[in-house]
């Protein structure tokens with residue numbers, strides 16, 4: 001396909017309640033959406049690097065500028081026949097995986113649109129239903145958390161993930177384990193610890209956790225390998241896996257027993273699928289995570305999660321979990337399966353992804369630009385956001 005125009009949108013989405021993790025507290029999620037045009041077809045992509053570079057080195061304002069000034073111009077008028085082709089064209093620009101992911105995901109959605117196939121089918125997904133888990137950040141009290149976890153179990157969520165940070169540590173997890181002895185449970189440390197905390201993690205071995213997610217530095221593989229050798233509980237890497245190469249090195253070093261694959265963090269669906277394949281070949285299970293994307297990102301995540309080595313319940317959330325008004329509703333149905341588990345089901349009839357509601361997008365817009373025919377940085381709202389056909 002020939003890329004004829006790129007529109008980029010930086011939006012800030014107010015959350016229903018603040019999201020508290022080891023990185024701090026967010027009242028809104030900053031997301032970046034792009035729309036690729038080819039002929040009279042288009043596809044949307046999204047990644048959510050957040051307002052400030054706390055989860056990773058990227059941030060939404062920076063990703064917006066990079067897409068507008070560097071990445072989108074590199075794709076204009078180019079014939080791009082595959083995700084690998086797009087990756088190669090952007091490969092000379094270092095890092096910036098979230099920014100690249102918006103364009104990669106949009107390319108896959110545009111390709112699905114052009115072929116008249118679902119994204120799941122195009123990616124090679126082997127099933128349509130994907131079990132999804134429940135996540136809980138730091139809460140006001142332990143009683144609030146126990147009530148929330150109990151509610152998640154009643155609702156059929158097959159696993160629960162808890163944030164883990166100073167002030168919300170072993171005693172909290174131990175109480176959840178004591179109250180719910182059979183629950184599939186794991187913790188996410190968001191890179192808040194060092195090897196000096198190894199004793200704390202050895203103590204967690206007694207709580208039969210499914211995994212300990214990203215205990216050490218966001219860019220580390222070696223210390224994680226050292227810590228993994230001391231633990232029975234598998235380490236799951238999230239922040240550290242920014243590329244296929246990082247996944248290969250983590251596996252070779254023995255840094256983890258599991259990988260959380262987020263399409264945004266790894267540069268999009270092309271890399272996410274390659275990391276899935278590398279993990280499968282090495283016998284490492286993986287699962288699909290996310291960063292509170294709108295329905296555009298969620299639809300892509302569900303399609304990805306239908307690949308067969310995504311064996312642990314995904315971080316994919318139904319509309320209304322984080323946002324009062326959804327900017328884009330996912331092409332996904334959330335319901336309980338025959339075993340009572342909460343699942344997300346990719347819509348088979350649908351192709352492409354849902355588009356943001358134009359009026360809603362205007363209300364939450366921070367910045368926008370359209371890049372086409374040598375014109376760089378023309379505000380997209382000057383030409384109007386195109387509504388779904």
Ligand code: MG
Nearest residue numbers: 188213214238
């Ligand atoms: Mg994580």
